[in-house]
Amino acid sequence: EVQLVESGGVVVQPGGSLRLSCVASGFTFSDYTMHWVRQAPGKGLQWVSLITWNGGVIKYADSVKGRFTISRDNGKNSLYLQMNSLRTEDTAFYYCTKDTSNAFDVWGQGTLATVSS
Amino acid sequence: DIVLTQTPLSSPVTLGQPASISCRSSQSLVHSDGNTYLSWLQQRPGQPPRLLIYQISNRFSGVPDRFSGSGAGTDFTLKISRVEVEDVGVYYCMQATHFPHSFGQGTRLEI
Numbered sequence: 001e002v003q004l005v006e007s008g009g010v011v012v013q014p015g016g017s018l019r020l021s022c023v024a025s026g027f028t029f030s031d032y033t034m035h036w037v038r039q040a041p042g043k044g045l046q047w048v049s050l051i052t053w054n055g056g057v058i059k060y061a062d063s064v065k066g067r068f069t070i071s072r073d074n075g076k077n078s079l080y081l082q083m084n085s086l087r088t089e090d091t092a093f094y095y096c097t098k099d100t101s102n103a104f105d106v107w108g109q110g111t112l113a114t115v116s117s
Numbered sequence: 118d119i120v121l122t123q124t125p126l127s128s129p130v131t132l133g134q135p136a137s138i139s140c141r142s143s144q145s146l147v148h149s150d151g152n153t154y155l156s157w158l159q160q161r162p163g164q165p166p167r168l169l170i171y172q173i174s175n176r177f178s179g180v181p182d183r184f185s186g187s188g189a190g191t192d193f194t195l196k197i198s199r200v201e202v203e204d205v206g207v208y209y210c211m212q213a214t215h216f217p218h219s220f221g222q223g224t225r226l227e228i
Contacts, residue, residue: 037166044220044223047218047220050218059217101154101172102172103156103172103213104166104168104213105177
């Protein structure tokens with residue numbers, strides 16, 4: 001079964017840091033571009049970042065550029081999102097998603113990161 | 118940045134009747150490779166999003182054939198031929214032609 005499982009979402013204070021992880025199974029992780037997409041509670045979807053299969057291309061939304069870092073470890077079938085200088089507006093469910101021909105065809109269940117004092 | 122505008126934002130529907138959602142882009146979504154990377158996703162209550170349609174009109178694996186997509190350039194439509202109870206949720210269009218990738222605001226389908 002093709003699956004993505006996120007973890008790492010906790011409550012953190014503004015200005016703090018958090019590292020999210022996503023473990024893939026059921027497909028050849030190293031063949032695919034991967035993305036992070038977030039959704040504030042009760043709100044819409046926002047694209048956050050992408051990383052190509054070998055890390056050769058990395059992109060970020062302007063709202064997180066300079067604060068978030070995406071990375072991957074193909075040997076561990078894992079995707080990461082290092083989040084620094086967190087703001088209250090970063091509170092959201094964070095989903096990792098698999099990219100097949102520029103369509104997001106597999107999604108994890110999400111992990112909730114809450115930034116609050 | 119590309120802005121995707123969905124209409125309506127809320128759509129009360131009757132079971133067995135058709136439904137239609139429009140997605141308009143602020144710029145053409147035709148990629149330099151000739152493809153148009155416009156997708157439709159469904160998000161049921163309490164669930165992550167699910168891919169329904171990719172590249173305007175291609176149904177993803179396992180998606181019922183009552184869902185169909187159409188359009189070109191900047192104007193796109195998702196149609197449900199006969200709404201069923203399991204179709205309740207929020208529908209998003211998404212473009213992956215340009216960076217940053219972006220989503221429409223979402224359309225809530227209510228029975």
